[in-house]
Amino acid sequence: MRIGILGLGRIGAFHAETLSALDAVESLVVADPFADAAKVAAERFGAEVADSPEALLAAGVDGLVVAAATDAHPALILAGAEAGVPVFCEKPVARTMAEGMEVLKALRGHDVPVQIGYNRRFDAGFAAARAAVRAGELGALHTVRSTTLDPAPPPAAYVAASGGIFRDCSVHDFDIIRWVTGHEVTEVYAVGGNRGAAYIREAGDADTTGAILTLDDGTIAVVSNSRHNARGYDVRMELHGFADSLAVGLDDKLPLRSVEPGVTFPAGTPHDFFMDRFTDAYRAELTAFTEVVAGTRPSPCTVEDALEAGWIAEACTLSLHEHRPVTLAEVRGD
Numbered sequence: 475m476r477i478g479i480l481g482l483g484r485i486g487a488f489h490a491e492t493l494s495a496l497d498a499v500e501s502l503v504v505a506d507p508f509a510d511a512a513k514v515a516a517e518r519f520g521a522e523v524a525d526s527p528e529a530l531l532a533a534g535v536d537g538l539v540v541a542a543a544t545d546a547h548p549a550l551i552l553a554g555a556e557a558g559v560p561v562f563c564e565k566p567v568a569r570t571m572a573e574g575m576e577v578l579k580a581l582r583g584h585d586v587p588v589q590i591g592y593n594r595r596f597d598a599g600f601a602a603a604r605a606a607v608r609a610g611e612l613g614a615l616h617t618v619r620s621t622t623l624d625p626a627p628p629p630a631a632y633v634a635a636s637g638g639i640f641r642d643c644s645v646h647d648f649d650i651i652r653w654v655t656g657h658e659v660t661e662v663y664a665v666g667g668n669r670g671a672a673y674i675r676e677a678g679d680a681d682t683t684g685a686i687l688t689l690d691d692g693t694i695a696v697v698s699n700s701r702h703n704a705r706g707y708d709v710r711m712e713l714h715g716f717a718d719s720l721a722v723g724l725d726d727k728l729p730l731r732s733v734e735p736g737v738t739f740p741a742g743t744p745h746d747f748f749m750d751r752f753t754d755a756y757r758a759e760l761t762a763f764t765e766v767v768a769g770t771r772p773s774p775c776t777v778e779d780a781l782e783a784g785w786i787a788e789a790c791t792l793s794l795h796e797h798r799p800v801t802l803a804e805v806r807g808d
Contacts, residue, residue, distance in 0.1 A: 475767055478503045478535035478559075480527055480550055482511040485564060486541030488749055492757050493539070494519040498764040505530045506542075531557045537767035538562070539760075544569050544635075548577045551777075555584040562763040564591040565645065567780050569637060571788055571805075574781050581777060587766050589773040590780035594650045594709075596758035599722035603713055604654045612715030615655060618695040619712040620647040623703035623729075625746055627681060630673040638679045639699060640664065640790040647697045648687075649775075649783040650711065657689040659786050661801045664793040670702045685790050705729040706744030707751050727751075 477499050479490050486506070493499050502521035506512040512523045524530035527550060531538070538554040540547060540563040548568045554561035567574040567590060581588060594600050606612060622643055627633065636642035652658065666680025674681045681702060687695040706729030711722040726742030745751040765771040785802055793800040802808075 475499060475536040475764060476501045476503065476534060477537045477539060477764075477767075478505070478524070478530045478533065479515075479521075479539045479541060480505050480530060481540065481542035481546075482506040482508075482515045483541065486539075487511070487515060488756070489539055489541055489760060490515050490519050490521065492760050494521075496757075496761060496764060498761070498768070503530050503533045503535055527553060531559060535559060537763065539763070540564065548573055551577055551588060552580055555581055555586040555588065558584075558586055560586060560763075560767045561588045562591065562760070562766075563588065565780055566590075566637075566641065566784060567777055571781070571784055574777075574784060578777050578781060587773045588777050589763050589766055590775045590777060591759065592646065592649045592653075592775050592780065592783070593752050593755045593759050594646055595653050595775055596762065597722075597752060597755040600650055600654060600711065603711060603720060603722050606718075606720055607654055607713060607715075608656065611718055612713055612720065613717030615691075615693045615713060615715045617712075617714040618651055618655060618689075618693060619698070619710075620651055620695065621698045621708060621710045621723075622647055623698070623700045623708040625703055625705075625707050625729075627671050627674060627701035630671075630677070633674055633679060634677045636679075638787075638791050639666070639681070639683055639701070640685070640787040640794070641784070643701075644683065644685065644697055644699045644790065645783045645787045647699070648786040649779070651687065651689075651695050651697070652779075652782060654711065654713070655689060655693065655695075657691050657693060658782070659687045659695070659789075659802055660690050661688040661799055662686065662786065662789045662793050663799045664790040666794050674701065680794065683790075683794065685793075687786070703729065705731065706746045707748055708745070709748075709751055 505524040664685040666683040668675040682700040685697040728740040729744035
């Protein structure tokens with residue numbers, strides 16, 4: 475099949491490399507506002523270059539990967555849908571929930587699958603955790619802990635346009651909690667602080683946050699996030715039930731140091747970047763997209779799924795700023 479890629483920045487170039495190695499992908503067509511980025515991708519992967527999104531869609535692509543800036547996501551998703559081309563788009567659907575809901579509304583007139591990029595759904599550990607929960611191996615859950623700690627904060631320009639740590643970073647935790655447990659969040663309470671980069675505080679954001687989520691069955695989920703984790707990139711989940719407990723992310727590349735006498739775990743080099751931690755997950759995610767394009771599976775992460783995680787981020791952002799519990803019904807306006 476022939477896949478188009480819009481946006482050849484860090485993640486777009488990474489997706490181009492991954493797609494070029496998949497057996498199902500015969501050729502790539504790429505486009506980027508910066509001509510040099512498209513040229514480099516064309517030279518590396520033997521891709522064809524289009525000078526605009528319109529030209530790319532007219533080049534006979536079977537599927538479209540959107541890795542452009544967030545502001546461009548709504549228009550590009552809808553352009554693909556209107557052209558009858560299945561779309562994979564990196565999260566978020568749009569910068570604001572209002573825009574995201576408009577995208578969802580517009581898509582209801584098109585029978586074209588759209589997959590949103592939440593890569594943790596394709597990680598082997600998270601998939602095994604979901605299977606264990608769904609099989610009843612843990613019994614009823616009572617506590618979930620989800621952690622995402624970045625090794626260093628992103629640049630100031632990124633932070634200023636990100637919408638905040640809950641919308642940019644924690645949203646991955648929110649999505650994977652929903653996906654693994656099969657339950658929805660009903661209420662949140664969030665706190666945050668700034669002990670690091672001044673530009674994060676100046677942007678009205680926090681660099682370290684904690685959130686308590688109440689799920690619809692009474693399970694409590696604790697989400698911890700930080701822009702500062704000197705030891706590396708730390709993504710983990712714990713699930714505690716009345717029959718058993720399990721963890722995702724406890725491998726020898728865990729960026730944590732034990733000081734217990736005689737304990738050598740973890741013994742490996744710590745994960746230092748999300749592309750390192752989730753290389754296999756990204757490959758599985760894009761393989762799934764080729765199956766969506768081929769019509770052999772439905773979208774494994776729909777626009778509706780992505781918006782649910784977005785509403786949790788909205789609730790946490792409001793809770794952080796107003797220092798109070800916030801229900802999902804409140805932010806949705808139910």
